[in-house]
Amino acid sequence: MDLYLPLIWAGIIGFGVIMYVLMDGFDLGLGILYPFAPDDEARDVMMNSVAPVWDGNETWLVLGGAGLLGAFPLVYSVFLPALYIGVFLMLAGLIFRGISFEFRFKSSKNRHWWNRAFCWGSAVATFAQGAVVGAYIQGFAVEDFVYVGSAFDWLTPFTVLTGLGLMAGYALLGATWLILKSEDYVQAWAYRITPKLLLAVLIVFAIVSLWTPLVSLPVRERWLNQIHLIWILPILAFVCAGMLYRSVKRQQEKLPFVMALGLFIFTYLGLIASKWPVIVPPDYTIWDASSAPESQLFLLIGVVFIIPIVLAYTAWTYWVFRGKVKVGEGYH
Template identity: 40%
Template sequence: MLTWLWIAELAFALAAYVVLDGFDLGVGILSGFIGNMSLRDEMLATISPVWDGNGTWLVIAGTIMWGAFPPVYSIVLPALYIPLAVMLIGLIMRGVAIEFSHRAGQSRWVWDMLLFVGSLLAAFMQGVSVGTYAQGLPVSQLRYTGTGLEWCSAFPLWCGTALVLGYVVLGAGWLVLKGEGRLQQFGRTAASRLAPLAMLFAASIFVTTLVAHREVEARWLAHPALFVLPLLCLLTFFGSSQTARSGSARLPYALAAASCLLLLLTLAASLLPYVVPFDVTIFDAAAPESTQKFMFWGAGLFVLPLIVVYTYVAYWVFRGKVSREHGYH
């Protein structure tokens, strides 16, 4: 019973991270295409109050994996040392750039460049990591037996590009939601143009996965109702583009977030009960029951609900439209 609880909490943490930190990484990438410094300051003001809290969900997901599913942690980490290290470098660059750009003078261009490059690196390497995981890792007796370079192939790199596009659409939707005037119009233009491209990338990943993995193909053909998930994912990306054009303030972000959640659901539907495709199941990887109970009384019962409350309060306090004058700094 507790094993499924930890799977649910891990899925919740990953979904929260993608939906929340995804938009501020997307905004960071979009900032590289803004030449007007005043407009860039408004853009940063939309994410300044929340970007650091959003990253907490990635830490929670890693902690749950380490404590509740240690074999998965021991397999995935060495397989992804390089992309995860580059991702962390990108996240550090993004965080430092956000803090320093508000105080910089002549060096402002350096921090603006680091914000763009750091956000792009972090987003791309997260997609590469997901693609490497989804294509399967060499495992023998719950031990990783690969070279650490499985990510250097077409499918993971394609997934990295797809996730960058997905995050950019999320970021554009966030600018539509939080911005006004020129900033909001920039978000609408970006969302309307890039959401269809993200939709095409997502469709190509679905098709490639079905063709490359017979286990996934067999599962989906045996349960045709599962095809509703990718179809809804593609439709919500399309809807994000259309609502950005139509003038809605909330729907572009909401539909882009729904697309990302549907992508995660599609991945889960394709793999579960495997947590390392297609070698290690949830129950193979689960920690001893005593460990899971110990985690439950701390992380499960108090820490996760506390982070949820903190996140809600932060977004409630900083609700509404923002501008350069009303930013966090």
């Protein structure tokens, strides 16, 4: 049992992370696209499409963070000193993005400031998340389970690229979400920008794929030794990209968003496959980073009940607020 508890917890936390990326990614993406919207009415549609659900999406972020603290304390003891600034920027961006949802609709004189808060909060939070992923790929300077690097080791040309890449990816999610939820000229605008965003995502994906073996020797060895297995995932990601492009050209509404989700899922699985079972790069595995089996088992009992509840109310929220968001209408 002691051997399998870390595996179970790794699965739970991995599930929480990808749920957060998929659920919160498209509304962060809408914030990134905000300045480029056709007009203020289109911006109202964009915000109204996610206003009823955005705060519930972040439950997955809380679940993943709390799970890491309880199940893998070494991750916290290394990641926080290494990523203090990046995590602070992410949280600050999420705070500005969050308050802008309410104040934008209640302020007529200063609405332009809340528009900026929504846009810049979304952009900063997304860039920070992408840079943190890049830092994870690079690895950390760890000696005897203690981080020995500087506060700015996480910020390199590679992590800047991954940060910008995630901004393009979230914007793609946001555009396909808008195709699903909007109509008329707003939807037409989303159709126009989606292929451009997809091209940007694929370009960054290709550059990161070529760059990653240069910044991470373990990943390079894994790719070369298991090329027949690992490269299935990028191929599936490109299949999703191709289907996304075709569905947009055919003016389909649901499939573009589903394929954008698939693109993220297979990219995420590729990252896990490249690092597994290392959780604190370059050397510490999930078993090295685990807390006591008694602690993991105690927490697991609670999580077994919490996750179905979170899934249920998330599904119910999306079901209640299903359908198109029309210009001039909203949940406020």
